[in-house]
Amino acid sequence: MDLSAVTAALELKSYNKVADILDNLMLQVAADGVAFHNDWPYAIHLLSHFYVHDINSARFLWKTIPSSIKESKPEITAVWKIGQQLWLRNYGGVHEAIRGYEWSQELQGFISAFSELYTKEVFQLLVSAYSTISIEDAALFLGMSKDDATSYVLQQCWTVDSSSGMLTVKKQPVVTEQKLDPRKLQQLTEYVFHLEH
Template sequence: MVLEEVGKLLLELEKAELEAPGGGATAQTYTQLLAVYLYQNDLCNAKFLWKRIPANVKSFSTELQQVWLVGQRMWQRDWAAVHTALNVEWSEDISSIMNALKVSVRDRAIHLISEAYSSLTLTTLATMTGLSVSDAQSAAVEKGWIIDGDMVEPKRIDKEQSMPHTNLTEDQLYKLTQFVSFLEN
């Protein structure tokens, strides 16, 4: 997903939650909002959202529970469990968000591995990235990492190469300005 699209979707979903009749939005709205927070790696807002979702909505929406399971595993930094939780069939409402989240989590894991490890096994690399061993080997070769038998020697990835440049949109700048203004008052 494009950063701009996610920002617009987030604003729409937050507005839908705030303006919901009777104070409770639909399960679909909560599910999409939770998925967007996870995609943005905004685990604090995801956790607060989960706390304010009415209990009856939580109990009757299995997909919402599944998205929250992903969030819990992200909070615990259990990357193997995150990938397991992400590998389910998602509805049309959130499949694009969850697929983008899967790619984002994998990219972050690869970047962290390049920063933190001087060597690791292919199996560990596969577990941390949610890839099969052969796909993990291919990803390592693609990154220019050295593979010696079952061991992988990662090279540091330039931040510019791994993380795309993100320009703040006007909506994001407005939201940030409002937040800073709120904190100052």
């Protein structure tokens, strides 16, 4: 079983490609009739589906992993705990699951990238959902200490009211696409033509 494409994607930090690579490789190995259960990088495979927001595929993969492997490789179960919290939309629980395990050298970079991506996505949810939020709640959502969360959001131009412990969210400007009305374009063309002649 050749996992060089997976290794290359991880080394290049092309984490969004890992799920497709492993899915295709799994199909190929299964079609060849090769047993792969013990050597398969299940932890990476599960995490790759979480990384691309494909929780249903991760759930299916989890169900196919033999119990003996789940029991003998605790890192697979630790990755699955992240997925369980994602499924429940327990934002703080996702961060706890990430911090709650001593990840192998092989998975540390991927876990770190996932954590960073997840924090950014949760931050965008906060921006869209709140105009003000308590420092405690922001810290819980972002999986940080109150000081770290305050520092993080201040870097994003939010403001803090120290006396009330509330953060004021800075909304991101909404970019709207302007549509060109063909009639207005025709009028403008006629006007410019009239000015030139």
